[in-house]
Amino acid sequence: xxxxxxxxxxxxxxxxxxxxxxxxxxxxxxxxxxxxxxxxxxxxxxxxxxxxxxxxxxxxxxxxxxxxxxxxxxxxxxxxxxxxxxxxxxxxxxxxxxxxxxxxxxxxxxxxxxxxxxxxxxxxxxxxxxxxxxxxxxxxxxxxxxxxxxxxxxxxxxxxxxxxxxxxxxxxxxxxxxxxxxxxxxxxxxxxxxxxxxxxxxxxxxxxxxxxxxxxxxxxxxxxxxxxxxxxxxxxxxxxxxxxxxxxxxxxxxxxxxxxxxxxxxxxxxxxxxxxxxx
Amino acid sequence: xxxxxxxxxxxxxxxxxxxxxxxxxxxxxxxxxxxxxxxxxxxxxxxxxxxxxxxxxxxxxxxxxxxxxxxxxxxxxxxxxxxxxxxxxxxxxxxxxxxxxxxxxxxxxxxxxxxxxxxxxxxxxxxxxxxxxxxxxxxxxxxxxxxxxxxxxxxxxxxxxxxxxxxxxxxxxxxxxxxxxxxxxxxxxxxxxxxxxxxxxxxxxxxxxxxxxxxxxxxxxxxxxxxxxxxxxxxxxxxxxxxxxxxxxxxxxxxxxxxxxxxxxxxxxxxxxxxxxxx
Numbered sequence: 001x002x003x004x005x006x007x008x009x010x011x012x013x014x015x016x017x018x019x020x021x022x023x024x025x026x027x028x029x030x031x032x033x034x035x036x037x038x039x040x041x042x043x044x045x046x047x048x049x050x051x052x053x054x055x056x057x058x059x060x061x062x063x064x065x066x067x068x069x070x071x072x073x074x075x076x077x078x079x080x081x082x083x084x085x086x087x088x089x090x091x092x093x094x095x096x097x098x099x100x101x102x103x104x105x106x107x108x109x110x111x112x113x114x115x116x117x118x119x120x121x122x123x124x125x126x127x128x129x130x131x132x133x134x135x136x137x138x139x140x141x142x143x144x145x146x147x148x149x150x151x152x153x154x155x156x157x158x159x160x161x162x163x164x165x166x167x168x169x170x171x172x173x174x175x176x177x178x179x180x181x182x183x184x185x186x187x188x189x190x191x192x193x194x195x196x197x198x199x200x201x202x203x204x205x206x207x208x209x210x211x212x213x214x215x216x217x218x219x220x221x222x223x224x225x226x227x228x229x230x231x232x233x234x235x236x237x238x239x240x241x242x243x244x245x246x247x248x249x250x251x252x253x254x255x256x257x258x259x260x261x262x263x264x265x266x267x268x269x270x271x272x273x274x275x276x277x278x279x
Numbered sequence: 280x281x282x283x284x285x286x287x288x289x290x291x292x293x294x295x296x297x298x299x300x301x302x303x304x305x306x307x308x309x310x311x312x313x314x315x316x317x318x319x320x321x322x323x324x325x326x327x328x329x330x331x332x333x334x335x336x337x338x339x340x341x342x343x344x345x346x347x348x349x350x351x352x353x354x355x356x357x358x359x360x361x362x363x364x365x366x367x368x369x370x371x372x373x374x375x376x377x378x379x380x381x382x383x384x385x386x387x388x389x390x391x392x393x394x395x396x397x398x399x400x401x402x403x404x405x406x407x408x409x410x411x412x413x414x415x416x417x418x419x420x421x422x423x424x425x426x427x428x429x430x431x432x433x434x435x436x437x438x439x440x441x442x443x444x445x446x447x448x449x450x451x452x453x454x455x456x457x458x459x460x461x462x463x464x465x466x467x468x469x470x471x472x473x474x475x476x477x478x479x480x481x482x483x484x485x486x487x488x489x490x491x492x493x494x495x496x497x498x499x500x501x502x503x504x505x506x507x508x509x510x511x512x513x514x515x516x517x518x519x520x521x522x523x524x525x526x527x528x529x530x531x532x533x534x535x536x537x538x539x540x541x542x543x544x545x546x547x548x549x550x551x552x553x554x555x556x557x558x
Binding site for chain 2: 117
């Protein structure tokens, strides 16, 4: 079965739009600050897809376009003064700015992209304020959309970043999955994967996962996004080689990546709801 | 091989005492606030062992003994005013006080027991300020003492508390182990454990782990502490049944539990060092 990210996104969008209408009746328009620094073509496509989705859902966007020369203090000052419901910083940033200490100037209740240490702490402890990283939550939303419960399931996650692998491991554990977090130093990756009911690959290298990792009946989420030798977008997994073998797999593109902006929107509307509830 | 917690503790103590002497020459005496609420016999033994260890290492102790009737606000106020290098709250607390929100009034740089959300966030993200929970770190110290590297090793941790299992999973991952976090909803626990090089059990039920979990060559850390039908202290694992089968195992008592106060002392001295360095 093809696990279709666009269908998941449509379902999330419809839920989010309903809440958007309710807020509109209360006179509240959810808003998102989009902060970018310098010119970055890689950002461009993602930024445009966010803006398009905001228009569709009825989220007001404010774009903060900063010069490449922005200093760390200026950046912190900017982030600290953002008053929109949510705030997303387009990455990659220039290397002189790319520091968690700078991100920490985003208020946790505005951190709709789930990148601050406060949000990660919230994911890890289940306490405090924050949002889960959008890509990690996209995996959860996709499994939920297809009615795939996690309790008692064995999951292998390959890739241990703070953006996907680590928080997703905790989120799946909370749903009673038994999670093995794999990485570049893991031995017997094939065996570990083969024993798993669900495989999540978040490595970012074309065709990284050996075909021996897969068996009948598995659910495979390919979170990797990279480009093959022909410049074509592709995931960590040789889709064509295993699609008929496993029980379900996400394509790249059109899989997890197609869900992230919808999750981001749901967070912005959630942030606006909380603002209303606070009074 | 018997993995002897007392030997590990002695090694940590000797390191800590050396730092204690250096600080003494600088006119600094590390200090620990021990906060207890109400009468609690279970706490008593642990509290006494901490005080004894403090005397041995040269750490000044201040005991804050509060009445059972202490309110949450009074407790927060007390915690916020502690000026010792480190602060440990004896648990269990009366249920009206046992809240992470209250613990959060311990400053992260004083949180030598590693129980605040800030410390857990520090463990999870590797950023910020804090200390690892003492029991989790005791496991790491024991493996390090016996020269057991973690890179590329498969580890099963049974029990996913925020005090032991979850932070230990992250700490072992950071040393390049491949960690599977198991719990009450895990299927095929025996198989998962059998494939592991290292098993850490942190459940707290006498003889919880089935004997089928074990095979030749494994390292087994028994973090569970409970009491059998005869009131005798015991771990999660039937020690006598497997001690000659596996490559190394910690006894209960005399294993991981024998290391924790030494780790606590090392944290107190570390906190004092940081105070000195701050000027």
